[in-house]
Amino acid sequence: MNTLAASEDRRFLMEFWDRGVRLAKAGTGDLPGAARATALWQGGAQLRELKAGCPFVEYCPVAEAHERGEAVEATWAIYRTASARHVDHDLIEAAYAEPRLRALFPFHSHRTLHFSRCTGFPYTHDLPVIDPRPDGTYRVVWWHDRSPDGPIIREADTPHDAVALIIAYLPDRVGPAVVGTANDLDSLTADSP
Template sequence: MSIVAAAQERSLAMEFWDQGVMMAKARTGDLSAAAEAIGTWQAGSRLSELKAAYPFVEYNTLAEAHERGDAVEATWANYRTTPAPHIDHDLIEAAYAQPKLRALFPFHSDRTLNFSRCTGFPYTHDIPVISPTTDGNYRVTWWHDRSPDGPAIAETDDPHDAVAVVIAHLPDNCGPAIAGTAGP
């Protein structure tokens, strides 16, 4: 749980977290209702139950997917269908076509396609990432080297080749992403 009180009004902003994922958020001026909602969440309530009891609680379909245990599939589906201009759909489709990558949790950061072996934050950073470049190429680096000046594992002009480089550098026993975080 994260709770912040507003400075100029009687209002509490709340975030409801589970396994490294912000599952829901809420805002209310009713201190008693806020306390009850927190207690309901901490008692193990499902999102739909929390929302039914406290209409000021909001959550999205990705939170529902995390709750069901299919966050990996839902996130891939979101990336494959989004009209967002910063998403390179050729790259997404090339990665999605590979079962080993499709089993990992995808996430974007600064136009870079990242893969994690867990679904919650903090994510794992032991899998190479792919960054589309301004000249239409694909730069494969380790997460900590993803800046334009960092050392590259490879640079290709085809998203399928970039994906092949990532697969060649997967850690041993890199199985499907698990629910939870990379941290303790």
């Protein structure tokens, strides 16, 4: 949880985080209210309980999906119905049709479609990325250095071909995305025999 004091007026700006995801935010000039929100959150309150006790708290349905452990499904649903220009719907549908990718957490960055083995930030960056090109083709690249300009695996003419390349280069150990961050996942991997 983060709380900051506004610089121009008496206002407390709050962010409620869990496992790498900002689930809710708030702004209030009410110090006792801010303290109550802090106590509720640190005491393990769910989002609805937090909102009931502190009406100034705001969150969206995706936050509730994260809280229920359904972030992967909710995020895919958002991308599949998004009207944003940067979302390549043919690519989203091609990736969603593949069960191994549908089990991963999808996210966009500068038009590129990424897949993470976890649902919180920082995301994993050890899987290939699909980069739609202005000419209508697709470039599949490694994202090891958190850059879409990583080493090119291959180029593809269609979204289905790009997805096939991703599948061909997915490591065997890749399973459904887990709740948490890449750091949490690294800890789990280090602790396992």
